Amino acid sequence: MTGSERVLARVVFPTDGDLDVLPLYVDGQQVPVATEGGAAVVPVTYDQNPDQVLGRRSYSLGHGQRASFATYFNAFPAGYWRRWSVLAGVRLRVRTSGDGTLMVYRSSARGAVARVTSRSLSGSADEWVTLPLNAFGDGGWYWFDLVAGRGDLVLEQADWVSGDLRPEAEEPPHGSVTVGITTFNRPAYCTALLEQLGSAQELHGVVDEVLVVDQGTQPVRDDAGFDAASAALGSRLRVVEQGNLGGSGGFARAMLETLDVGRSDHVLLLDDDVVCEPEGVARAVTFADFARTPTVVGGHMFSMYERSVLHAFAERVAPWQFRWAPAAATQHDHDLSESNLRSTPWLHRRASADYNGWWMCLIPTTVLRDVGLSLPVFIKWDDAEFGLRAAAAGYSTVSLPGAAVWHVPWTDKDDSVDWQAYFHARNRFVAALLHTPFEHGGRMVRESLAIQLKHLMAMQYSAAHLRERALLDVLEGPDGLHSSLGTTLAEVRAARAAFDDARVATDPTSFAQVRPGKPRRRDPSTGKPVGQLATLVTAALGMARQLTPVSESSRRRPEREVPAVDAGWWTLSRLDSALVSTTDGTGVSWHRRDRAQVLAATRRATAVHQRLLREWPRLAAEYRAALPELVGVDAWRKTLDLPLPDHGDEP
Incomplete structure (x- = not known):
């Protein structure tokens, strides 16, 4: 069925001269085309200059130059349109001026590349290429390259345009x-x-x-x-x-x-x-x-700080652990300036x-x-x-x-140890109670207890306290979610402020001067344990150390400074006192071990997690029964204090 013509995606360019983002729009480097079966070298292309960008839609190539639009923003993700849309095909329209060659390529879900067609260009050209979508069930892309001839070649405009609809499809709406x-x-x-x-x-x-x-x-x-x-x-x-x-x-x-x-x-x-x-x-x-x-x-999310880094591509919730994770066969933090679309096989597989x-x-x-x-x-x-x-x-x-x-990446902050620790813990459990297919939450409760113990070993007592409060609130049921929405933040901040590790100073000299204790046989910052056995042994030793008395000198002065990159529980569990840098590098806090607090908090953590396991079926039933009202328009209208909409004389 033929539908009315619609532009699906315009080929566009950045007009601010930013070299960091240019590789996301046009590719000018010689690169290998990597596939699961090996690699081949594509024809030579040339480094691109932002001066070649003539405008939002236009790009120029000098004599003999080649540019590929096999890029994140300008290639066409055919696998996604094949799977989810009513389209049976797509058309590429390329308007150029000057002499040169247009070459159209496609890839498979494995990243294997094949040339579809090649057209000679001369003068003012308006080329249309019809491209089917039937072979893109598991993924794959379309894109085009341009090669300038004896003189300059200018891409005036290019668009990916709708082709034929599937036989059973109706004309798509023009939504807003x-x-x-x-x-x-x-x-x-x-x-x-x-x-x-x-x-x-x-x-x-x-x-x-x-x-x-x-x-x-x-x-x-x-x-x-x-x-x-x-x-x-x-x-x-x-x-x-x-x-x-x-x-x-x-x-x-x-x-x-x-x-x-x-x-x-x-x-x-x-x-x-x-x-x-x-x-x-x-x-x-x-x-x-x-x-x-x-x-x-x-x-998707690119990093605000490294503009060519694809920070988050597709996300899933791992059901057994009920935690965030990249979708199957995808990665976080992929730098497209180092490995572009043609060189990255996993980008060609359609992600769910x-x-x-x-x-x-x-x-x-x-x-x-x-x-x-x-x-x-x-x-x-x-x-x-x-x-x-x-x-x-x-x-x-x-x-x-x-x-x-482009957004600030979550790797540049650790909000699981600040006031947001409360919301991380509470809301993860609420979401799991609503949606997990496992009767007692799968591995989630056990994993949560392990997280709590890690915070205690790392002297992150504020985060442990907020997480404990969060789980107790979960046990109270869903009734207070709306009523507490405007008050919980202030309460959480006030509770956190009572702990030493929550007091951040921009100047380390605001705290007592570091005075190292007796040197240890093993450097406490020897790195994260590798493997399950090493992790279990390190955790057991770390928890056992929490039972030992705290040295008096460590109460008065920090034993050492620990940069954020080394501030894992495996390091801090070996210390009685430390100045710990924040993840963003803007400050430090003084962590001091408190034996009595750890023992009491461990007992409470064990008890609350046992309650969660025991009461999970009841809680899940309560939260699921309450969900329609919690997310309903009426409840939100009441929370937001909004009147009913006025639609005039509409029936």
């Missing part, structure tokens, strides 16, 4: 989206994102509204860049202010406002501190339009995701009406829980290549 941004005291980041969205021509006619949910004490409206951002978006910008209810409360407001207004087909959730590729927003909306069934469409992080995630309003809004948990696990809930209702999540943002 409301962009929901939750912000808390990041006005400069937020206004920069707003201006980026407002200036993107490809989003005109796609974005109905950009809704900023401002939960901070530094209003976005007061930022110096707000007027420019407001001018760029015009009437499409709306800012609402509310108390700090975390990401789940802010994004629930965006979801609810989208449903109440009733204009958009989708809501796109964005973090406030991301740098966005606007073309990815348009692609996500178009992909959702062409999906066979209503589908959650997520974007359980959920997508809400740094960039499009959700059809159809899905919201069916499964509800965000779980009221402030932060952590709300995105994963939503993906699992949607899947249980029959809605898939697709993490779509070519749609992405």
Whole structure:
């Protein structure tokens, strides 16, 4: 069946001259094409110069130069469109001026490359190539290369355009989206994102509204860049202010406002501190339009600090442990400037995701009406829980290549030991009680006890305390989730402040001077134990050491300084006192061993985890019975103190 022509993805370029991101758009290096069976060398290409970027859609090549668009943002992820969309084929349109050659390639799910066709170019050319999708069941991409002839060759514009529909398919809708941004005291980041969205021509006619949910004490409206951002978006910008209810409360407001207004087909959730590729927003909306069934469409995350590093590709929840993990056969932190698409076989295999992080995630309003809004948990696990809930209702999540943002990577912070430790622990258990297929949570309870003991051995008593409080709150059941949404953060911060390890100083000299004790036979920072036996032995010795008396001198002065990279439990369990650097390097805290506290906390940890195992079936039944109300529109409207929408005289 032939449908109306739609642009699925535009070939675009960065116009700011950033050499770090250029490899994500155009590839100019000679590279091996790696496959499972070996490697071959592609024809020589040349290093690219940002001056070759003539504009957002245009690129130039000098005499004899070759450029490949087998790149993250400009290749076409055929395997994803084959699996999830109503398309039977796609067409490539390439407009050029000058003499040269157009070559179109495809890859298999294993990363094997084959040339599809080659066309000679002369003068002003407008080439169309029709490409079927039937052979991409497990993955694979299409892309094209250009080679300049005797003179310059200019790519004026290129697009991936819809081809024939599947015989049973209906004409896809032209959907639109409301962009929901939750912000808390990041006005400069937020206004920069707003201006980026407002200036993107490809989003005109796609974005109905950009809704900023401002939960901070530094209003976005007061930022110096707000007027420019407001001018760029015009009437499409709306800012609402509310108390700090975390990401789940802010994004629930965006979801609810989208449903109440009733204009958009989708809501796109964005973090406030991301740098966005606007073309990815348009692609996500178009992909959702062409999906066979209503589908959650997520974007990938690149590192804000290493701009060519693909930090998160596709995510899953490992069911037995119930923890986050990369999707099967994928990796975190892949640098595309070192190993590009053609050289990375795993990128060619279609990845299946359980959920997508809400740094960039499009959700059809159809899905919201069916499964509800965000779980009221402030932060952590709300995105994963939503993906699992949607899947249980029959809605898939697709993490779509070519749609992405740049965001601060989680490897540059360790929020599992600060105030967020409470939300990590509580919300993981809540999500597991709602969705695990295992009667007593699989390995999760046992693993949680091990985490608690590691915190105690590492003298991270504040994190251990917050985790204990979190598990006790889980045992109280689901009734308090909505009512505590606006108060828990302050309570958690106050509780944490009572512990030495939570007091961070930017200057190490704020603490007593380090005075090493008697040298040990073995350096405490000899590295993480390798292998299960070594880990068990190290843990047993570490726990046994907690029973020994604490030296008086270590109470008065730290024994040593421990950089964050060495501050694992296997190191800190051998010390009585240490100055420990924060993961981001901005400060240090004084960790001091407290034998009595460890013994009491260990007894309590054992008891609370035994209760969780024993009461798991009852708790799971309670949380699952309460879920429809917890995520329902009425409950959120009450928590947000919002009236019913006014639809005039509509029946």
